[in-house]
Amino acid sequence: MKLKVLTLLACLAGSMGSALAAEGELSIGTEGAYPPWSMSDASGNVTGFDADVGALLCTKLAVTCHFVVQAFDGLIPALKAKRFDVIISGMSITADRKKEINFSVGYAELANMFVAAKGSDLAAITDVDTLLKSLDGKKVGVQAGTTHAHFLEKRAPNADLKTYDTLDQMQIDLASGRIDTAFADQSALQDFLDKPDGKNFQLVGVEIKSTYDPTLGEGIGVGIAQDNTELKAKIDKALCELIADGSVGKASEKWFKTDISRACK
Amino acid sequence: MRPERRAHALRWHDKTRATQMEFGLWQVWEAGWVTAILRGASITILVGLVSMAAGLVIGIVCGLIKWARIFPLSLLVDAYTSLVRGVPELLIIYLLFFSSVEFVTKVVTAFGYAGVAESGYAFVIAVIAIGAISGAYSTEVVRGALGAIPNGHIEAARALGLSGGRIFRRIIAPQMLRIAVPGINNVWQTTIKDTALVSVVGLQELMRISFIGANSTRHPFIFYLIAAVVYLAITLVSQAGFDGIERLLRVRTRK
């Protein structure tokens, strides 16, 4: 009965289409727990590469930025529900996600890598196929809902996959020895290696590029609702300009010590 | 004295990093987590109270329907209560959070709260989810309490020519509330504990704050221990409150 009333209200509310939910403001959904892309503190401030990209984008579009922090696997459902205008959260552009939402041009790209204990058998492997095969029966940590998770579900079906809501939880389990290895993008793993917890670990010397398997996506893009073509056009244009003038590259140098920006075509 | 003490704490911290045992209450206090935890606890209590109120309203309506066996509606109520009580709370919260986001956003917008939707949003979802769960349990409590009212009382009131509304207000409601107090206490305890589950969808309540603290400082033990203590304090204090209410009602009936 209560539901009926609510449904009625929802219908009344209808959709009042505009490129942005609120005029003059771009609300950005981000994970806030994925260093150095997106980190949030107890008071809710967001910092990191994606926060900088968002800020650059907002300046370019002459709007104010407003960040909404949300678990990674809930970002797409929330965007579809118009809880925010865009997703900027190190999200890879993949065919599966494109069925649900639209993406801007890619603004960055990173290699995907494994991390393992120093001196372990895994750490010595140097080619992708041997690596994927040797994951059989191993406990492999991965973040829920990411391209990394989908990639492993497909390419390493016999691995004992442990999925985590946040990277932090995965790192805690990696450090405590609950999992043998973890798969993520290079920057996230480097962040772990730089912490005291990561001192006994190393990157496995195999870079898995998105060209290896389309599940890994076509670079990192800004997620936009499918029906919001107006906003996509604006963001594509702004991003291309920001990449061309080196602003994105500069932000990347700040957070990754290297330029991971992706050329705009 | 403070800076010195802090330097000492830090040095000590670095030295014994490997054991990770030294991270104690002092560090939690210094990093400002105590205020964050208290803020989280107040949100937990707020979510609990609002959900409980919503649950009681649902419970009284559905409980009356079930008790009076109002035919097609009672079937719906049966479906609702068995569904909520047979399916894990976590699943209900995921479902509501991930699938009905659109719907809630629209409702919130309809009421003109688009601007505050962000902070209010997780709260609204939490209250809907926990309220629905609490409501299902309250329904059973209310129905049980209604069933315990002697039929003769209602028949006598009818014989005196009291109207339906008056019978409910004067005869049914006061007795029902009194009988239902222990049951409501149970539902409240369950409700306040269930609020911990909405942390998984990002509402910054007690559990979520502890989760963030545990992850960012890498000291889960102390943070979850603090969370447990705060929850225990909340449940024990409310238990004492309910004991008081029960005593009060007992005294009044004896007069």
Add this chain to the structure above:
Amino acid sequence: MMDLIQLAVPVLLKGLWVTAALTFVSVLIGFNLGLGLALMRLSSNRFLSGFAKYYSNVFRGTPLLVQIFLFYYGLGQLSSIKDNAALWWLISDGARCAVLALALNTAAYTSEILRGGLMSVPVGLVEAAQACGMSRMLRFRRIEFPLAIRQALPAYGNELILVVKGTSLASTITVLEITGYAKRLMSQTFAIFEIFAIAGVLYLVINLLLIAIIRAIERFLMRHEASSGRDLAAPQPNRSTVGS
């Protein structure tokens, strides 16, 4: 939709076995612990009864999620646990850790239910047994325990359902049971409602099955009485109150 069901059901059924196993082991351990705690609570030794009371209040006064996180992430951090092979075996694995938390949690509720059952045994019967010269052990086995169980069964049935529901929290510490698989499927297909609906149905099926089993046991125990129409589904939420 058919495609989705074909994709989701086999995966979720894999999770169903894990959920069932978690429930079974937790209940097995939790019931025995709970019985022990109930006896301690009723003992005249103040230390024993005090311990049982505090145990029950602490576990019933805190959310299961906090307990699970405290055991998994909290204890997993302590080097004293990591250095102890047996403890680390228990804590290192998500499923074992979930069983530990669930068993300790349900033990607290079980102890309250069984205590209620034991207290309902008429003193006269126990005295009669004493008069017959039955030993304490025999008296407990033949008289008190069977009567208490009969009394406690409906409430215990509700507790079992709560344990089944509680196993869903294991998904938060990497265990792939029904909810864990459902979440994974959700992030692959984005068919949120359908996936969670199927998962919900599986839980309902388990719980209905449990109710049927408990009813059958109840009928068996009550076979001496003509009418045994106690309604298992109806009573109030049994998560009884903290304190006494």
